[in-house]
Amino acid sequence: MWRVLWLAGWLAGGSMGLVQVSHAQEAKQEARFDVFEYRVQGATLLPISTVEEAVYPYLGEQKNLEEVERARDALERAYHGAGYLTVLVSIPQQKVDDGVVTLVVTEAPVNRLRVVDSRYFSPADIKAAVPELAEGNVPNFTEMQKQLASLNRTADRRVTPILRAGKTPGTVEVDLKVKDQLPLHGSVELNSRQIPNTTLTRLSANVSWDNLWHRQHSLGLTGLVAPENPDQSKVFSANYTLPAPGGFLALYSVYSRSDVASIGALNVLGNGFIMGARYILPLPGGDTFFHTATLGVDYKDFGQAINLREGGSFNTPVTYMPFTAGWDGTWLGERRTTKLGLSVNFHVRGLVGGEAEFANKRFKAHSNYIYLRGNFSHTHSLPQGWGATGRASWQIASQPLINNEQSIVGGINTVRGYYEVNALGDDSVSGQLEVFTPNYANYLLKQIEEFRLLAFIDGGIAHIQQPLPGQIDRFNLAGTGMGFHLKGWSGFTADFAGAMALEDAGRTKAGDKRVHFLVRQAW
Secondary structure: OEEEEOOOOOOOOOEEEOOOOOHHHHHHOOOOEEEOEEEEEOOOOOOHHHHHHHHHHHOEEEEOHHHHHHHHHHHHHHHHHOOOOOEEEEOOOOEEEOOEEEEEEEEOOEEEEEEEOOOOOOHHHHHHOOHHHOOOOOOOHHHHHHHHHHHOOOOOEEEEEEEEEOOOOOOEEEEEEEEEOOOEEEEEEEEOOOOOOOOOOEEEEEEEEEEEOOOOEEEEEEEEEOOOOHHHEEEEEEEEEEEEOOEEEEEEEEEEEEEOOOOOOEEEEEEEEEEEEEEEEEEOOOOOEEEEEEEEEEEEEEEEEEEEOOOOEEEOOEEEOOEEEEEEEEEEOOOEEEEEEEEEEEOOOOOOOOHHHHHHHOOOOOOOOEEEEEEEEEEEEOHHHOEEEEEEEEEEEOOOOOHHHOEEEOOOOOOOOOOOOOEEEOEEEEEEEEEEOOOOHHHOOOOEEEEEEEEEEEEEEEEOOOOOOOOOOEEEEEEEEEEEEEEEHHHEEEEEEEEEEOOOEOOEOOOOEEEEEEEEEEO
């Protein structure tokens, strides 16, 4: 029981029953009485100071029933404002003796919690993910909403709480109603991410199961091939994600076998294998701001042969274990979305691999490298359904890097109008500015949900540190064009861009035109 005292410190001698005032007396004049103390029973969840602040304005002489009701309502609103929506405050039958009014707080706990209609997810795990609704607990709805938001991150499950009065007076019962679907997903994609001296298209397929063992574990498999000449590009990868303390742990491996010609006088043929792990930690945010931290390590083994055009070749294998730490943030606004990602990547000399491997693979490259990467995007909704998007990415290196760690400039994600991997650089920066029209889907087939035309201009720079004699140390890329984005029902998307290069860079000359497309079906 909490007591709230009037700070004047004196009590009146009169008393009056709050519920025993006759109707005749009320009709004659409104009953008034002194209130110098609110005695609050059953209040355990709010700080004493909060209870005092809620009822303090309603203390004093010559009060009436309406003002006592206001005190009750103010205290109840204080509970609700703190997130305790199942709490009720009542005025019991009583006589006001010596200016003391009693208020009774009913902090209704959860009497029963059930999970209903869950087919593919464990009811026990769903209950455990919402501890605010545990039986015996008085739920804080602010915390409960955060827990439900985390529970509903997967697109395969939506959990909605349904509350009702419990069979035991002063309690509530909760049903967690689940709408879920089979957590098996897949996709097939055909795109034009062509590397110089290779065929135009790339075909990839992915399949994943997102709730293995009913423990929120996820297993995914991906394959990529150049369908017109499979020997040019083959990539296979597997990933496994599982919950970890405070976040998630992602494990993955990639096997790559390629036959591609690089830029300049050297042809690079390489086989590679990567194993890695990432710890992903969601950080405290807000309703419009979300961010995560990432820590990771990779084991990379590349066996590579460099063939000189004049004849002859030599092997330049390299094995190393780089580390990475990153941060990603998202800001949501009424008409805008902003994203920023920052990471640092480094390798420690002598940990795995030798200095000679790096020196053989790249002139003046060392095994104790470090570089910073970043990316930024901002999408803004304009009047009449128009919109604009800006994107940028960059890399800054401490020294010459082996080509596996260099940044890529050129292609659909950096500068359109150029090959993918049109230029490699130790340092780089690229940007895209895009304006898109309102959604014209209503003028097309009913199966189309979104159709927007777009116009863009892109630009980028790749810089080579300490180049070899005669080697180009800087590539300037710029492209412009138009295209469209289409989204159909059942997971179909298509992106098309016709672009023209504005600068000479490697095998691409100013005025060259290139079509970029991506067609994807997901389920």
